[in-house]
Every structure is written in structure tokens, then in C-alpha cells.
Amino acid sequence: MSKQKLFTSILILLILIIPFLINNRSDDIEAIQLENSTVGYYQSTTCKISLIEFYLENRGSEQKIYFNNNDYADINCFGKITGVDKVNDTYFVSIGTNTSFSALIQSLIWILLLTLVPKLDDKNYLTYKCLYLLPFLLTYQHVSEIRFYSSSNILYNSEISTENLYLLGVFILNFFISLLIIDSLKGRIKNLSNYIPFLFLIVGTYLGSNLNFYLILFSCVGISFYIKKKKLLRTDKYYIVFFGFWILNFSNNNHFFDGDKLRGFSNSIYSTRSQLFWILIVFFTIRGFFYVVDKSREEFDIDKFMKNFLISLGLVVFFGVIGSLSPIVNFFNFFLFGQNKRGMKEFTSIAGNTWRGFSSSAESIGEVFGFLILIFLILVVNKKIKITSKYNLLTLVVIFGLIRSNNFASILSLFLLMTLYLYFRFYKGRNRTLLISLFILCTTIGLVTLFLNSNYSFNTSNLIYEATRHQSFYENIPSTNNQLGSTSKSHYLVLEAIEKNDVGTILLDESNFEAASSSYKFLFNVFTPELNIKYVPNLVGLISILSLFINRSEMWGIFIAKYNPSVFEFLFGYGPQQLNEYLFGHKIRLDVPSYKTSSLFLPHSSLLDLIIFVGFIGTFVVLLYVLKIFYKADKKNIFLYPSIFLLINFLKSDSILYLNSFLLILFSLQMLNNNFYKNEKT
């Protein structure tokens, strides 16, 4: 390790540890062993005992302790115990992690980590003029998402005045961070692509904030790009058209989305101000990211990229496991890596996400593991990397990570794509008869199996039935006892109509018609056309069958029940990262177990997420663009199969809602898209 790297590593460690170490020695208040009788002591000495002091005193203790982060605590409580509570047999120790101070510390740590990327030249592709816009934009978020920040930061003050020290502090902090980013990217832009894998280790979400470090970093690049270029690109003009629709066709609602596992990359409210912020920040981030990928294309080193990917995901597994065993590591994982949610508390395979914390969902981390393994196998087959024992060990760790992610779709698609790759790679015959025969045979077997083993009528209508179950039909009927015991009468009527295959009757009731979402009504009309052409499959029926195969019937049914756009909203979407209207705009009755009713019900398909954000037209344009990339791509490009792998998996996951997964698919597609900026006309 070079001297500079060692110095940077020590500095990072000090910045991380010191705020959790400092406490007032003169007050004679010391940490004591935590037990039932000392809970009161800790409750009466809040903000006096540091986390490290407490940990050193209790490290041998057999008590179950969990360190909570208290973002709302004031700065003088930073790194100190702000409360202790016992719930069942676990002591919840709250640690002050003031939002403003966390932003400063986390930024410094991540920028220092960025400086560990080796410089390749001394050029600065960014401009300081970026500081005229970015700090203002980032400060603007604090006056646009008032409800979010007022509940997460005790220092928050949204008043626009020169005496508002909070906003002044936010502005200066953002100015400083932006300056550091510009300076740290000098000479490193061309090497950044090789370090993209670390997006999955350093998640980058600020504690208590609805912002991600990478949004600042790449939007800084994006803004610099436009300042230097002084012109818009052709594709930007489409975005401006959408911009107009998102702002003009806008009606405020009072709902609030706290971000949950999407924190840092999701608009918390549906207001013109926050809409403007997210439209701009997403625009600059995407453009900046494309610029970085394009600039570093020549210096892209697949060997280095793979090494970094294996190290990054290996560390995800390592810290994930350690964090599940040690509460203090769990706490520092959350702080240091900028996780959206706290990591798993116990190392047991759960129905959800074993690598929770590092990834918002099991699906997205499973996709990343699968993506890496697929590239690795392709490279091994092509003898493009030397397999060393270090590689083998890390690959085993990554395979373990994939298995523990519980993402069987990822494993299955990995196997399928690898088989396809090997077939096309080694089948040298010019006669494609074998391929076509195999395809026809498989399709025939699949279809015959489907028709013989299942109920065709049920399969094609299942999606509509699922959507019907979750609509709030017959809400005006009072709840009474009925044949289904605990089920309300209104619910019973819905289930009865489904049973009798008579869903259409429900919509004849005027109140039901009004309660149904617009997408439900639309799809129902498509499903029951006046003119039914025999042997021509119904579109909704086909989607229904697909949803059954990939276990998405219920989730997509809930989506149809919830998604209630106007015509304009359907065509152009609600705007980037705007889920608010979708999540809360339309009342539904969730027919799920009671413990699940307060869960976050996302569409479970990135395609549906895209429709919510950019509408049908936007999604169509994006899909055309993706198809064009595949059509023009070099068929020997190493990212061809991994891109297909991601696209398939994204169809059944919400991965575009998570910044690192979103950037990964952009990266993979951009690596397929040769000479992007040469094709772009200004």
C-alpha cells in the first residue's frame, strides 16, 4: 500500500471513529454495564456517554443490544447515547446521528475514498462554474421537501431569509462538497468506469436525508458537461418536452412518502418545487454518468473491472455477515456505507433479503451477483482473464452471496443465458435448422404443457381477478357476518363474482365503477372486447399468463388496482422518481394478511416503474432506444449477454428504483452503445 493510500485510510478511520468517541470527561458520567437496573441511568444521562465508551464497557456483555440511529438528535448528542429502551429481551440503544453533521462526515469519507481511485492524467474535465448551479439546486431540495427534512433534522428551518442559518449551512456544505468532488475527479474521470462496482459497497445514501452521494457526483459532471458544451443534445429535447408536461400537467396532493428503502432516490412529495428538483437532478445525473462512461471507455480494463467487482461484492458479503453478528458493526455499516435501511440483525436465511442494507431488495442484489458471475463465466470461456486462486476464492464468496440472496429468477436466468452463450459461442454450423427445430420443439412442449396441466381460462384471467380482489368495491355495504367469517361482506361479493367468472357485473354498479382505477377499467375493456377474434391471443390474457409464470400475478394485480392515471399522466408519466401519486393517490383495499397492509407495495417490474415515471410514450421511446442499442451492438461485446440478463430480471423487479442498480443497467447498455457522443448531434 502506498503512503498516500495508507494516510487516506487512516484519515477515513479517524473521521469515522472520532465523532463516536468524544465525550465530556469532566462531568464524571461514565458508561456502566447495561442491564435492567441501569436502563434508568442511561435514560437520565442522555447525550453524555459516547458510543465507543459504551461499547468498550459492554463488549463482553451477554445482553442483546441493538444500536439505533437517532437522526433527529441535536449535534451535541452526535455519537452519544440519546436513550435506551428494552423491548422484549433486546436493549435498543439510540445513538445521536444528527442529519446535518452526518452529511458532512459521510461526504468527507466518500470523497476520500474517491481519491483512492488512481489518476490516469492531470486533466480536469469538470468546470468550477458547476458551483454556480449545483449547491443552489441541492439547497433548493431542502425548501422543496419540507415535510421530509422537518421530520428528520432538528435544525431544519425552511424560511427563506438571510437569518436562516440552517439553509446557509446547507448551502455552504453543498458548495464545499461540490468543490471537493470537482477537485477529486481531476485526472480520475477516465478511470471511474473501472470502479463502478463499488457502487454496491458504498451505497451512498446520506443519513436522514433524501439524497444520495452519487446524485451529487454525477450531476456535477453533468452540469459541467453542459457548461462546457453550451448546447443541448438531441435526446435532451425530448426530455424538455416531458419536462413541460410534468410541470404543467400537475396537481398537488397532500400525501407524503418517507422514501423507505428508496430513500435518497425518490421524491417524497408531489409538489411543483420537489418535482422541479428531481427532474433536474435526475437529468444531470444520467447525462453525467453517460459522460463518465463514455470518457473512460478507452481506459476501461475488464480485468480491473472484474477484480473490483469481485472485491466489492466480496466485501458486501463480508460486512453483511459481520454486521449480522455484531451490532456495532451493523451500526457502522449503516453509517459508513450509506445504506438505505439497516442491515440484517441475524444471519438466518429470511424470506426477504439476506444482504439487506447493502441492497434495498433481494432481487436487485441477486441480479448484481448474477451479472458478475455471468461476465466472469464469459471471460473464462474466452480466456480473457487469468484465473488465480484469489479470483477463485472471491468467486466462491460471490456465488455464496447469490445463493443467500434468495433470488431464484436470477439464478435461473443466469443458467439460461450462459447456456445460450455457450451454444452461440461454440456452435459453428452454418445451418441454423437445428436451432430453429430446438426452438419450435421447446415452444411446443411449453405450450402443450401449459394447456394440458392448467386451466387456460384461469391463467388468462388471473391478473384481472387479482386486480379485482384489491379494488375497493362495494365499500358502501356495511360489514356483517357472512359465509367467509372474518371477511367483510363487500369483499365476499367481490370474491363471489370472481368465483362465478362474472367480474363485469361489479362494474355495472356506479360506485364500483368510480372506485375502479383507470388502468383497471382500461385493461378490463381490453380483456373483454366486443369483437373477439378466435385464435388471436388477448394481450391482457398473455400478460396474465406471463405474470403467473414469473410469480407476479398478485403484485401486478395490485399495480393495476392502484395505478389510476389521467390520460396525460398515462402518456407522459408523473415525473422522475415520483411515486407519490401512485402509492397514495387511489384508494384500494389490500387483500393481504394484516401484517402486510402497511408494507410498501411497489409495482415489482421496472417496466411498470418506468411507465409511472415517464408514461407510455416515454417508456416506448426508452424501449426503442434500448432496441437500437442491441441492434447496433457488436455481437462479441462482453456486455451483450449481461445486458440481456439485467433486462430480463428488471422486468420482474423494481431495480430501476435503486440508484446503484439503475446506474448498473445504464452502464451495461452504454458499454454496448458504441461511440455514443459521436452519434449524438448537438
Place this chain on the structure above:
Amino acid sequence: MSENNLNIEKNCGQNFKNEQIPDIVNDSNFVFINDPSYETVVLYDVDGNIVNVNSWIECAHYVNGGWSTSFSNFDGNIFILVTTISLFGIYVLSKKLFNFKL
């Protein structure tokens, strides 16, 4: 005197009437009685919530629960401003004077 009592005295003043803190947690019907001779004390919790207490016992009860009078002595916004500006200044100066590069 225990640390806890010292803390109560620091926040609530001396216990002139030698009052004993009753077991309030286990008595759901307990009502604090105002002490006219006790000057109202403003207490804050870590979240900045405010409570006015009108008797020594009430004050002691809240202090035991982690409340204190010292909240307003510290302005976090000024701290953030001063820290950021200082770091900013140090960084710019080291760039200019020592040609420091990230």
C-alpha cells in the same frame, strides 16, 4: 450524593423541602401538584421538545427521564456553519499555500 441526584439538583435546584420522588411509573393515577413557591423550570429533551415543570418532584421526574435545562445553550446550525467554513478555509488555503491536491 449520587450522580443522578447531582444531575437533578443541577437542573431543578436544591431539594429544600426534602421531597421524596414517588413511584410515578407504577401509579397510573398520579397527578403532579403545582408548587407555588417553585419557579417554573423549562426542560428540553434530545429532540428539542419543551416542557414547563411547576414543582421539584415533577422536574426531578422529567430529569430522570432524560430531560434537561441545557438544550438551548448549543446552536447546531452555528456549529455546522463554523465547522464547514473552517474546513473549507483550511482546504482552500492548503491548495493555495502548499499546492495540495486531492
